[in-house]
Amino acid sequence: MREQLTELARLQEIDDQLAKLERSKGDYPQRIDELESELTRRVQLQQGMEEEEKDLQKEQRNLERQIKDHQARVAKLQDRLGEVKTNKEWDALQKEMDAAKGELSGVEDHLLEIMEKIEGAGDDPETDGEELDDFKPHAEAEIKDLKVKLSGVDSKMARIRSERDALTVHLDDGLKRIYNRVKEGKQGTAVVPVVRGACGGCYNRIPPQTITEIRRAERPITCENCGRIMLWFGEDEGS
Numbered sequence: 509m510r511e512q513l514t515e516l517a518r519l520q521e522i523d524d525q526l527a528k529l530e531r532s533k534g535d536y537p538q539r540i541d542e543l544e545s546e547l548t549r550r551v552q553l554q555q556g557m558e559e560e561e562k563d564l565q566k567e568q569r570n571l572e573r574q575i576k577d578h579q580a581r582v583a584k585l586q587d588r589l590g591e592v593k594t595n596k597e598w599d600a601l602q603k604e605m606d607a608a609k610g611e612l613s614g615v616e617d618h619l620l621e622i623m624e625k626i627e628g629a630g631d632d633p634e635t636d637g638e639e640l641d642d643f644k645p646h647a648e649a650e651i652k653d654l655k656v657k658l659s660g661v662d663s664k665m666a667r668i669r670s671e672r673d674a675l676t677v678h679l680d681d682g683l684k685r686i687y688n689r690v691k692e693g694k695q696g697t698a699v700v701p702v703v704r705g706a707c708g709g710c711y712n713r714i715p716p717q718t719i720t721e722i723r724r725a726e727r728p729i730t731c732e733n734c735g736r737i738m739l740w741f742g743e744d745e746g747s
């Protein structure tokens with residue numbers, strides 16, 4: 509049992525290391541998530557803008573074609589005005605001319621609107637690509653850096669976990685059960701040394717008879733106050 513209890517102390521050490529490494533990750537995972545989703549948002553925003561700009565340019569070309577058609581029509585009417593013989597014919601042509609000019613100016617106004625929209629798209633730093641070009645390399649570099657740090661911690665943890673697995677294989681099931689139960693309730697610390705005749709976890713005084721039992725290490729002795737497993741590490745840690 510003494511050997512088993514020593515291994516239990518080693519298990520506690522390993523779990524402390526794992527907990528410390530886990531804490532050392534800090535907010536890296538959240539930071540990576542944040543950067544990645546912000547990057548995706550900005551890329552989508554820019555793609556959306558590029559598509560919209562393409563649509564606008566298509567519309568621009570379409571309107572320019574329409575303007576040419578209308579201009580040709582107006583020119584043709586102008587020619588015919590020079591050839592009219594009667595007032596009635598003149599009035600009718602003039603009317604047709606006014607309508608054609610009206611349509612032309614309507615299309616021209618629409619084209620102006622479209623062109624203003626195309627120009628306006630360049631004024632928004634979030635959507636004209638400039639800010640994305642600036643943000644993207646910084647975000648990607650930071651993500652890469654964080655991932656390198658995380659994977660360093662993860663591989664260290666993997667090594668320690670395999671050591672842990674090798675250790676727990678030999679550990680008595682009953683002992684493991686006590687350890688796991690106490691560990692969950694006591695923020696990760698299940699095994700404590702005896703410190704100046706008291707429990708190293710809660711500093712509750714241990715009766716001399718119990719200290720003798722702990723030193724004998726014939727069975728796991730738990731603190732009657734906090735429930736942690738108390739071990740004697742060769743000498744009283746406090747003296």
Ligand SMILES: [Zn+2]
Binds near residue numbers: 707710732733735
């Ligand atoms: Zn205690």
